[in-house]
Amino acid sequence: xxxxxxxxxxxxxxxxxxxxxxxxxxxxxxxxxxxxxxxxxxxxxxxxxxxxxxxxxxxxxxxxxxxxxxxxxxxxxxxxxxxxxxxxxxxxxxxxxxxxxxxxxxxxxxxxxxxxxxxxxxxxxxxxxxxxxxxxxxxxxxxxxxxxxxxxxxxxxxxxxxxxxxxxxxxxxxxxxxxxxxxxxxxxxxxxxxxxxxxxxxxxxxxxxxxxxxxxxxxxxxxxxxxxxxxxxxxxxxxxxxxxxxxxxxxxxxxxxxxxxxxxxxxxxxxxxxxxxxxxxxxxxxxxxxxxxxxxxxxxxxxxxxxxxxxxxxxxxxxxxxxxxxxxxxxxxxxxxxxxxxxxxxxxxxxxxxxxxxxxxxxxxxxxxxxxxxxxxxxxxxxxxxxxxxxxxxxxxxxxxxxxxxxxxxxxxxxxxxxxxxxxxxxxxxxxxxxxxxxxxxxxxxxxxxxxxxxxxxxxxxxxxxx
Numbered sequence: 001x002x003x004x005x006x007x008x009x010x011x012x013x014x015x016x017x018x019x020x021x022x023x024x025x026x027x028x029x030x031x032x033x034x035x036x037x038x039x040x041x042x043x044x045x046x047x048x049x050x051x052x053x054x055x056x057x058x059x060x061x062x063x064x065x066x067x068x069x070x071x072x073x074x075x076x077x078x079x080x081x082x083x084x085x086x087x088x089x090x091x092x093x094x095x096x097x098x099x100x101x102x103x104x105x106x107x108x109x110x111x112x113x114x115x116x117x118x119x120x121x122x123x124x125x126x127x128x129x130x131x132x133x134x135x136x137x138x139x140x141x142x143x144x145x146x147x148x149x150x151x152x153x154x155x156x157x158x159x160x161x162x163x164x165x166x167x168x169x170x171x172x173x174x175x176x177x178x179x180x181x182x183x184x185x186x187x188x189x190x191x192x193x194x195x196x197x198x199x200x201x202x203x204x205x206x207x208x209x210x211x212x213x214x215x216x217x218x219x220x221x222x223x224x225x226x227x228x229x230x231x232x233x234x235x236x237x238x239x240x241x242x243x244x245x246x247x248x249x250x251x252x253x254x255x256x257x258x259x260x261x262x263x264x265x266x267x268x269x270x271x272x273x274x275x276x277x278x279x280x281x282x283x284x285x286x287x288x289x290x291x292x293x294x295x296x297x298x299x300x301x302x303x304x305x306x307x308x309x310x311x312x313x314x315x316x317x318x319x320x321x322x323x324x325x326x327x328x329x330x331x332x333x334x335x336x337x338x339x340x341x342x343x344x345x346x347x348x349x350x351x352x353x354x355x356x357x358x359x360x361x362x363x364x365x366x367x368x369x370x371x372x373x374x375x376x377x378x379x380x381x382x383x384x385x386x387x388x389x390x391x392x393x394x395x396x397x398x399x400x401x402x403x404x405x406x407x408x409x410x411x412x413x414x415x416x417x418x419x420x421x422x423x424x425x426x427x428x429x430x431x432x433x434x435x436x437x438x439x440x441x442x443x444x445x446x447x448x449x450x451x452x453x454x455x456x457x458x459x460x461x462x463x464x465x466x467x
Contacts, residue, residue: 044344045085049095051075063123068231074422075126077133078115083125086344088287088307089280089337093125094118099133101140113137118334120279131424134229138417138426141208147186147201151179158201160189162411166432167203170217182217183210190241190402190412190429202413202430221247221436226429227417233425237414238397240429241405242300244412246321247466248434248445249302253294254379254465255437256449257456260292260304262382269303269325276333286310289336291329293386298404301325301388305332307340312375315368316340317465323397324390343369364464371461379459410434438466 050056060072075081078097086092097115113136117128148155152167159167171180183204188197204210205217225247228239252258263270273291281287289307296302303325305318318336322328346362358366374380391400405412410433417426435446449455 043348044087044341047083049081049083051081059122059126063126066123067127070422070424071127071130074134074424075130077137077422078130081129084341086337086341088284088340088344090282090284091120091280092118092334092337093120093122094338094341095122095125095129097129097133099137101137116338118338120276120334131229134419134422134424135227135417135426136224137422138229138419139207139209139223139227141204141210142419145185145208146183146204148184149181150184151181153178155184155201158199159184160200160202160411160413162432163200163202163413163430166220167217170220174218185415187413187415187428187430190237190398190405190414192402193396193398200413202415206430207415207417207428220432220441221439225436226431227426229422229424229426231425233416233418233427234398236425236427237429238401240414240427241401241412241431242321242323244429244431244434244436245296245298245300246302246319247437248298249294249296249321250304250319250465251435251437251446252296252449253292253304253456254460255435255456256446257379257453257459258294258296258449259379259383259453260294261384261386261388263291263293263303263325263329263386267325267386269329272326273305273329273333276330280333280337287316287340289333291332292380292382293325293388295386295388298408298410299388300401300404301328301390303328303332305329305336306374306380307336308374312373313369314343315372315374315380316343323400325386325388326390339365364466367463371463377459379456405431408433438464 051060060075064072077099079099081095081097084094084096086094095117099113099115101111101113113133115129115132115136117125117130117132119125119128152159152164152171156164167182168178171178184201185204185207186199187202188199191197203217206219207223209223210216226240226244228236228243230236230239253260263273270291277289287307287309289305292304292306294302294304300321301324302319302321305320307316308314316336316339318332318334318339320328320331320335322331342361343365346358346365349357349362350366410431412429412431415428415430417428418424419426433443433445435441435443
């Protein structure tokens with residue numbers, strides 16, 4: 001997952017604040033019933049988290065009881081953890097962290113990775129945050145990752161067709177000859193779980209961060225997209241593929257102009273959305289929120305959760321693909337509330353430090369505020385009623401995804417990126433046939449959407465949804 005709260009934003013706002021106990025400011029109590037909060041008052045509450053404190057140890061025990069000891073041991077990757085409370089969604093549990101890779105190449109610049117996680121419960125937010133740290137650190141190349149080095153023609157027999165075609169196009173676009181030596185990693189093709197997996201080679205530059213100045217392929221999107229850590233390899237594969245499906249659907253909607261649909265009022269997804277929003281908002285009345293079903297021809301449910309202020313401005317979004325509309329709506333709403341936090345922090349940073357202090361992600365949020373009036377942007381409103389069906393109960397999730405991708409002709413490669421220091425499965429999915437986001441790549445799927453629906457730029461002015 002791409003972090004919605006940029007690390008430079010948080011460091012610029014809060015610095016290294018002194019420790020407060022978990023009970024000090026985030027006690028779970030909602031605001032006064034019926035209270036409204038003006039935009040000028042929308043300032044998140046912030047506190048540092050010390051996992052060695054009494055409250056921190058209690059949190060670790062609760063996480064261990066629900067999710068196992070592995071995830072609590074992995075919390076050591078965080079050099080700093082903190083919590084935020086959104087005045088627009090007071091019941092949201094949000095945890096952020098910062099981590100610095102300990103093992104990087106000599107010519108790889110040090111970096112601070114910003115991590116985040118959210119949920120209805122603090123344990124869920126903690127696991128989401130630490131899990132993101134595990135998959136971020138897994139993206140740094142380690143000895144043994146590279147299986148071979150050579151030009152595409154030399155290894156073409158072991159490279160999936162769609163990857164080979166994409167690599168050839170990308171080499172030409174970068175002005176590199178087909179004989180350019182490339183680094184390759186081992187993976188396997190997605191297929192029915194009962195059938196043996198076919199081993200393949202995939203470009204290392206699409207998979208890990210490498211410390212090398214040699215000519216190499218540019219990643220087609222952010223390396224954090226399409227990778228997931230989870231309790232099992234199957235779960236991690238599922239989430240990695242679902243993120244690719246989510247980004248493809250979002251691109252066809254936002255960039256292609258493919259309209260979303262209204263979720264039925266009497267469906268399980270809408271009932272869950274109403275329950276969750278009532279819980280998270282806690283009777284605050286600062287935002288108007290709604291959902292769009294942006295599911296594509298793949299048939300895997302994808303939901304966009306949206307909100308704006310009562311002037312139609314401050315557009316926020318959340319995206320999620322899951323195997324049911326209910327699960328997709330739930331996950332999209334949680335991400336929506338994270339984006340709302342990012343908007344609040346960007347506005348505070350601009351007010352206190354000026355426009356020049358803003359990171360690209362901050363600017364993207366504020367540009368949408370200035371340019372898009374949600375009340376008059378047709379792309380943000382449904383056209384028709386959703387007829388998306390949930391996947392059949394009892395079917396293996398990976399079989400469902402394999403079947404959906406196969407029917408649409410989407411070849412998918414999987415790479416095991418599990419690192420021994422954590423022992424928690426991490427998997428990457430690569431599917432060149434799906435439209436990446438963010439990316440300068442334009443796939444046939446996006447071209448068709450633009451031809452069929454006129455493109456999203458006429459509604460959005462060409463503003464990026466994800467910077």
